[in-house]
Amino acid sequence: MKLADIFKNNMRSYGMIVALMFIVLLFSILSDGILLRPLNVTNLILQNSYILVLAIGMVIVIIAGHIDLSVGSVCAFIGAIAAILMIDMQVPTALAVFLCLLLGALIGAWNGLFIAYLKMPSFIVTLAGMLLFRGLTMVVLGGQSKSPYPPEFRLISSGFIPDIPFLGLSSLHVLTLIVGAVLSLLVIFSELKERRTQLKHQFAVLPKGFFIAKLVAMVTVINVFTFVLASYRGIPNILVILFVLIVVFTFVMNKTVIGRHIYATGGNQKAAELSGVKTKRVTFWVFVNMGFLSAMAGLIYAARLNAATPRAGTMFELDAIAAAFIGGASMAGGVGTIVGAVVGGLVMGVMNNGMSLIGISIDWQQAIKGLVLLGAVGFDIYNRNKSK
Amino acid sequence: MSDIILEMKNITKTFPGVKALDNVNIKVQKGEIHALCGENGAGKSTLMKVLSGVYPFGTYDGDILFEGEVCQFKDINESEKKGIVIIHQELALIPELSISENIFLGNEQANKGIINWNNTITKASKLLAKVGLTDEPRTLAMDIGVGKQQLVEIAKALSKEVKLLILDEPTAALNEEDSENLLNLLLEFKKQGMTSIIISHKLNEIEYVADNVTVIRDGQSIETLSLAKGEVTEDRIIKGMVGRDLENRFPPREPQIGETIFEVKNWNVDDPLHAGRKLIKDANFHIKKGEIVGIAGLMGAGRTELAMSIFGKSYGKNITGQIIKDGKEIQINTIKDAIDHGLAYVTEDRKTYGLILIDDIKHNISLTSLEKISKNGFVDKNREILEAEDFRKKMNIRTPSINQKTGNLSGGNQQKVVLSKWILSEPDILILDEPTRGIDVGAKYEIYSVINDLAAQGKAVLVISSELPELLGLSDRIYALSEGRITGEVPREEANQETLMKYMTKTGGN
Numbered sequence: 001m002k003l004a005d006i007f008k009n010n011m012r013s014y015g016m017i018v019a020l021m022f023i024v025l026l027f028s029i030l031s032d033g034i035l036l037r038p039l040n041v042t043n044l045i046l047q048n049s050y051i052l053v054l055a056i057g058m059v060i061v062i063i064a065g066h067i068d069l070s071v072g073s074v075c076a077f078i079g080a081i082a083a084i085l086m087i088d089m090q091v092p093t094a095l096a097v098f099l100c101l102l103l104g105a106l107i108g109a110w111n112g113l114f115i116a117y118l119k120m121p122s123f124i125v126t127l128a129g130m131l132l133f134r135g136l137t138m139v140v141l142g143g144q145s146k147s148p149y150p151p152e153f154r155l156i157s158s159g160f161i162p163d164i165p166f167l168g169l170s171s172l173h174v175l176t177l178i179v180g181a182v183l184s185l186l187v188i189f190s191e192l193k194e195r196r197t198q199l200k201h202q203f204a205v206l207p208k209g210f211f212i213a214k215l216v217a218m219v220t221v222i223n224v225f226t227f228v229l230a231s232y233r234g235i236p237n238i239l240v241i242l243f244v245l246i247v248v249f250t251f252v253m254n255k256t257v258i259g260r261h262i263y264a265t266g267g268n269q270k271a272a273e274l275s276g277v278k279t280k281r282v283t284f285w286v287f288v289n290m291g292f293l294s295a296m297a298g299l300i301y302a303a304r305l306n307a308a309t310p311r312a313g314t315m316f317e318l319d320a321i322a323a324a325f326i327g328g329a330s331m332a333g334g335v336g337t338i339v340g341a342v343v344g345g346l347v348m349g350v351m352n353n354g355m356s357l358i359g360i361s362i363d364w365q366q367a368i369k370g371l372v373l374l375g376a377v378g379f380d381i382y383n384r385n386k387s388k
Numbered sequence: 389m390s391d392i393i394l395e396m397k398n399i400t401k402t403f404p405g406v407k408a409l410d411n412v413n414i415k416v417q418k419g420e421i422h423a424l425c426g427e428n429g430a431g432k433s434t435l436m437k438v439l440s441g442v443y444p445f446g447t448y449d450g451d452i453l454f455e456g457e458v459c460q461f462k463d464i465n466e467s468e469k470k471g472i473v474i475i476h477q478e479l480a481l482i483p484e485l486s487i488s489e490n491i492f493l494g495n496e497q498a499n500k501g502i503i504n505w506n507n508t509i510t511k512a513s514k515l516l517a518k519v520g521l522t523d524e525p526r527t528l529a530m531d532i533g534v535g536k537q538q539l540v541e542i543a544k545a546l547s548k549e550v551k552l553l554i555l556d557e558p559t560a561a562l563n564e565e566d567s568e569n570l571l572n573l574l575l576e577f578k579k580q581g582m583t584s585i586i587i588s589h590k591l592n593e594i595e596y597v598a599d600n601v602t603v604i605r606d607g608q609s610i611e612t613l614s615l616a617k618g619e620v621t622e623d624r625i626i627k628g629m630v631g632r633d634l635e636n637r638f639p640p641r642e643p644q645i646g647e648t649i650f651e652v653k654n655w656n657v658d659d660p661l662h663a664g665r666k667l668i669k670d671a672n673f674h675i676k677k678g679e680i681v682g683i684a685g686l687m688g689a690g691r692t693e694l695a696m697s698i699f700g701k702s703y704g705k706n707i708t709g710q711i712i713k714d715g716k717e718i719q720i721n722t723i724k725d726a727i728d729h730g731l732a733y734v735t736e737d738r739k740t741y742g743l744i745l746i747d748d749i750k751h752n753i754s755l756t757s758l759e760k761i762s763k764n765g766f767v768d769k770n771r772e773i774l775e776a777e778d779f780r781k782k783m784n785i786r787t788p789s790i791n792q793k794t795g796n797l798s799g800g801n802q803q804k805v806v807l808s809k810w811i812l813s814e815p816d817i818l819i820l821d822e823p824t825r826g827i828d829v830g831a832k833y834e835i836y837s838v839i840n841d842l843a844a845q846g847k848a849v850l851v852i853s854s855e856l857p858e859l860l861g862l863s864d865r866i867y868a869l870s871e872g873r874i875t876g877e878v879p880r881e882e883a884n885q886e887t888l889m890k891y892m893t894k895t896g897g898n
Contacts, residue, residue, distance in 0.1 A: 274699075
């Protein structure tokens with residue numbers, strides 16, 4: 001592979017990561033380094049976790065050629081149900097969480113039924129869902145907030161993984177550092193294995209120098225990140241959940257039959273159908289998944305806020321949709337990646353946080369975010385047209 | 389001034405890579421009904437688009453003389469101003485608008501932008517009366533039948549003070565009664581002095597109305613037949629339309645035909661939108677191992693509908709009949725069933741129905757066979773690449789890499805990708821719908837070779853094609869389809885274009 005080709009082929013996939021790095025750099029300079037302080041990095045993760053969970057589900061919905069406007073209301077509704085179960089009815093936390101996730105999946109099935117089998121446009125079905133579940137939230141809460149949740153529930157959003165006790169001598173969180181080291185080894189191992197199979201089949205691979213540089217860069221980023229976290233309170237519980245979600249869904253979308261059927265359905269539903277893909281079933285399950293993840297995001301948000309409120313989750317759907325599009329998803333369906341959506345969510349999260357740190361008012365933040373969305377998608381489309 | 393209303397001289401029109409029209413000449417006399425005949429793709433519609441300004445002056449060579457004047461139409465409005473109005477094959481009415489609104493669409497009866505509804509309705513009623521319709525002008529277009537819709541189209545043309553009316557396949561969607569009605573209306577207009585050009589595949593209709601017939605073949609005007617000389621007969625027209633020599637456009641093949649593998653009995657299919665309107669009527673056919681069977685039929689005969697209704701009931705309603713494979717009756721209710729029973733269907737329109745254009749070659753090839761190349765639901769990506777590479781070499785798909793998006797490939801290479809996809813699924817029966825449409829001659833030869841190879845492997849291949857020479861060159865046996873019925877079955881030895889064309893244009897009754 002030639003150097004120019006490598007840049008051209010990977011411009012799209014790495015473009016947003018480069019943009020994210022640039023934004024991080026910009027705001028850490030503007031905020032005199034506060035942005036990357038251990039406390040702030042931890043906060044960044046906690047603040048954005050629920051949007052990232054939603055973005056993962058949303059990008060799959062968008063890849064399948066649809067949209068879901070109901071997720072914010074579903075978050076609020078699930079938060080309210082969780083409060084009723086745990087606070088009013090004293091249901092054990094684990095059971096309540098399980099019931100809430102199940103309810104989320106059922107809500108997704110409700111949306112999916114109309115969209116996949118009755119062929120109603122997803123925009124309308126989920127717009128109705130947005131109104132419906134916001135209304136139901138207010139009904140079940142009687143317009144009041146409910147709090148507090150049991151402490152063990154709040155650990156989802158405020159807890160950290162435990163440290164190894166007898167090593168707790170230093171000021172660093174040792175287990176976090178160990179996780180970083182283990183992850184680095186895993187990355188190196190899997191990349192080497194992949195490269196070996198590719199060479200065996202005589203596929204094109206990166207030149208050796210680039211490959212090593214890529215490995216060094218990845219290992220550095222992982223360990224710097226875990227070091228920063230370790231110097232505060234270690235890895236937040238929520239980061240573990242996020243990590244698992246990202247890995248699992250990336251795997252599903254890239255390496256499984258169902259993932260490929262989702263891409264095919266969004267890319268050309270008619271062609272997919274005539275190739276034997278059960279497109280209705282695919283669409284239905286994509287919405288069930290979105291409902292499940294909305295419930296998860298709702299629980300995370302409720303745990304973080306430590307209250308169920310009627311106005312919870314307002315505008316979450318738009319943040320999740322924006323994250324997916326900033327991350328390279330296409331309105332027409334068939335295009336997008338999980339990692340892209342997460343990076344898109346982080347771009348917005350870092351901008352929110354950074355602008356707050358340097359004292360830009362919330363009104364301006366909103367306006368600037370709008371411009372970023374417009375710019376990012378515009379840039380992407382410009383590039384696509386150019387490459388044609 | 390002569391009595392020639394229209395003369396088109398040496399019209400040549402080229403599209404990138406293809407000469408669609410090559411020195412076409414046509415003369416239309418004032419007050420006649422002039423028919424334009426030719427096979428699908430011969431260039432009839434292209435010629436009419438040149439005439440009406442859809443292809444503006446400068447994009448073609450040659451001259452158009454209308455009423456003795458040289459015309460250089462820049463767009464369709466200019467030709468309409470001169471009185472040349474074309475009614476296209478697909479109805480162009482807007483179903484949600486009323487009859488009167490449709491008639492005056494783009495020509496609204498308005499004063500300073502404000503529509504005069506009284507004027508609109510009165511004028512519309514008069515026009516409707518001229519075409520023999522008594523419907524209320526405020527009826528929505530979707531509430532009247534296809535036959536009446538076609539008449540509304542004609543009323544719309546009349547509203548433009550038409551001198552030359554061009555009708556492209558006006559009866560394709562009509563039943564016999566409506567067709568007859570429409571043809572009689574044309575004869576009535578002729579008496580009043582109007583000139584029409586009619587394009588039709590239905591030769592009996594042409595025999596009925598036409599004064600002169602110009603035959604177009606392969607983009608060239610072959611001859612003009614005149615009623616006065618007694619030349620307007622079905623047989624004579626067919627002779628003009630075909631009669632092209634078959635050189636070595638087909639790879640050689642030794643057919644090795646085995647036992648019957650697939651049989652369809654008493655197959656009936658209704659239109660998905662109009663229940664009760666039959667698209668396929670009592671179709672019976674069979675195909676043997678190693679055999680290539682052709683299906684011939686004109687546009688609208690029900691070829692694609694037949695194929696898609698068999699392929700997992702993917703088209704049509706109230707489908708009844710039996711499908712027998714290897715001597716046993718099988719049930720095929722979904723596309724998945726069809727694929728599992730060893731069927732493959734290569735669609736007519738590869739861009740809309742065959743490929744995911746935004747995805748790359750390897751993903752398109754593996755799509756129907758994902759389960760085969762995966763373990764426990766996990767796709768073996770290396771195997772996927774190897775299979776795709778294998779097909780790239782075998783099928784000679786010209787591309788720098790299998791990671792290329794299929795949308796960037798040429799038609800021939802796209803078709804090879806679609807064929808690869810279905811061959812990978814290891815079918816026993818392949819239905820190929822227009823496998824070489826829009827493909828250059830070289831790629832056609834390659835695709836014919838692939839089809840021959842498939843037959844040599846003992847697979848049964850059903851080829852649907854509008855190009856008769858292609859069917860004659862490939863098939864061991866050919867079924868002719870007309871108006872949803874199988875009207876003839878011709879073995880290779882007896883097959884020629886005249887016989888097929890006769891069966892294909894057989895209408896009504898049996």
